[in-house]
Every structure is written in structure tokens, then in C-alpha cells.
Amino acid sequence: MGKCGVAFDLDGVLVNWFFLVESALEYTYGVKFGENRSYDCWEDIGLLEEQVWEQIRECYGRWQEYEVEPYAEELLCKLYEKTGDPIRIVTARPVWSASDTYACVNNVVRGKVPHVLCFADGGYESCGNGKLLYLKDYSWFVDDRLSTAEILAEDGKYVFVPKRKYNEGSKNNRIVYIDNLKWLINNIGLFV
Numbered sequence: 001m002g003k004c005g006v007a008f009d010l011d012g013v014l015v016n017w018f019f020l021v022e023s024a025l026e027y028t029y030g031v032k033f034g035e036n037r038s039y040d041c042w043e044d045i046g047l048l049e050e051q052v053w054e055q056i057r058e059c060y061g062r063w064q065e066y067e068v069e070p071y072a073e074e075l076l077c078k079l080y081e082k083t084g085d086p087i088r089i090v091t092a093r094p095v096w097s098a099s100d101t102y103a104c105v106n107n108v109v110r111g112k113v114p115h116v117l118c119f120a121d122g123g124y125e126s127c128g129n130g131k132l133l134y135l136k137d138y139s140w141f142v143d144d145r146l147s148t149a150e151i152l153a154e155d156g157k158y159v160f161v162p163k164r165k166y167n168e169g170s171k172n173n174r175i176v177y178i179d180n181l182k183w184l185i186n187n188i189g190l191f192v
Contacts, residue, residue, distance in 0.1 A: 004079050005139045005191035006160075006184075007088035009131075010101070012144030013162060013181075014076075014089070014108050017059060017066040024055040060097045063104035069162075071181035076113045078185060082192045086114040090134045090141070092148075095119045140191045142184070149175050160184065 008014055022033050031045040076087050087109070093101050098119065105117050120130030131148060132155055135141055142160045143149050146167040149159040153174035161167055163177050170177075178184065 004083040004085040007138045007141050009143040010089050010091040013142050014072045015066045020059045021055050060100050063100050068108050075181045075185050080113045086116050088116045090118045090120055090131045092120050095121045
């Protein structure tokens with residue numbers, strides 16, 4: 001067995017739930033996102049950052065409604081099968097959301113894969129630096145936030161970034177855009 005050299009972000013990588021935030025913002029403020037929303041979505045819809053974060057915090061507790069990303073469970077199972085190492089998930093979610101976040105992760109792994117859940121709660125602006133603390137023994141990370149990917153790449157990590165309209169445009173050769181998690185299954189030999 002080899003060492004598992006890849007770790008994962010949670011939101012936007014293993015689970016999709018931003019549709020809940022979009023729905024809550026539409027219900028609460030009557031705003032809709034366009035097709036090309038940015039990561040800092042409040043800039044696109046004319047709301048204050050705090051108004052958007054209020055809805056995000058509310059949606060942390062709705063983990064039963066999240067969509068597990070296609071191939072997430074299969075990928076994590078294959079990595080564990082090949083390495084025997086628990087899967088490391090590093091999130092920038094705040095520590096106060098730990099109960100809901102842990103339940104969300106358990107919904108992804110469905111009891112099939114041991115895992116370590118790390119909270120890099122350094123605040124929204126510094127989440128990339130906070131994640132570095134938990135990735136010292138890892139060469140690869142999967143994250144959908146481009147600014148985080150660039151911080152990790154500058155530190156020497158390779159970052160797989162699922163293609164989204166809000167994270168396009170990096171020229172860093174340590175950032176590898178992927179269509180979906182199946183690409184990682186098909187190329188599992190890179191990190192085990």
C-alpha cells in the first residue's frame with residue numbers, strides 16, 4: 001500500500017450546496033444569480049458580504065439537502081482501498097459549524113472510509129494559508145476556490161481545481177483543471 005498524497009476541500013469539491021444559498025438569497029432579498037457568478041458572489045448581485053454570509057451560515061445546517069458530487073464516494077473508497085490511509089478533508093468552514101460539517105462528511109463517505117476532518121478556520125480571506133497548516137505531508141489538494149489554489153501552488157502544492165465559471169483563468173502550472181472527480185479516479189496513480 002502507498003501513502004495517500006491527496007487531500008480534499010469539502011464545499012464545491014465533495015458536496016454541492018450553493019444552490020441552497022442561491023435559493024435563500026432569492027427568497028430573502030429577491031436577487032438571482034446570473035450564469036457567470038464569481039466566487040465572491042455578493043459583488044455580482046449588489047448585496048453586502050454579510051448578507052450573503054448570513055444565508056451561507058444558515059445553509060450549513062441543511063446538510064441533508066446537499067448533493068454529493070458525482071464520483072466523490074467512489075474516489076474516496078478507491079483511495080482508501082489503495083493506501084489504507086484515512087482521507088483528509090480540509091475545510092475553511094468555521095469551527096462552530098463542526099457538528100453539521102461532520103454530519104455532511106459522514107453523508108459523503110457513508111461509513112465506508114475513515115477520514116480526518118480539519119477546520120482551517122482563519123477567516124474567509126486567509127483560508128488558503130490556514131489550509132497549508134494541515135497539508136504539510138501532502139503534495140496534492142483538490143479545491144474549487146482559485147485564490148486558495150494559488151496560495152497552495154505558491155507553496156509547492158499541486159492543486160486539482162474542478163472547472164467552474166468562477167475559478168477560470170489561472171496560468172500557474174501547479175494548478176490542474178479537471179472536469180470532475182472521475183478524472184482523479186482515472187489518474188489515481190498520480191498520488192498513491
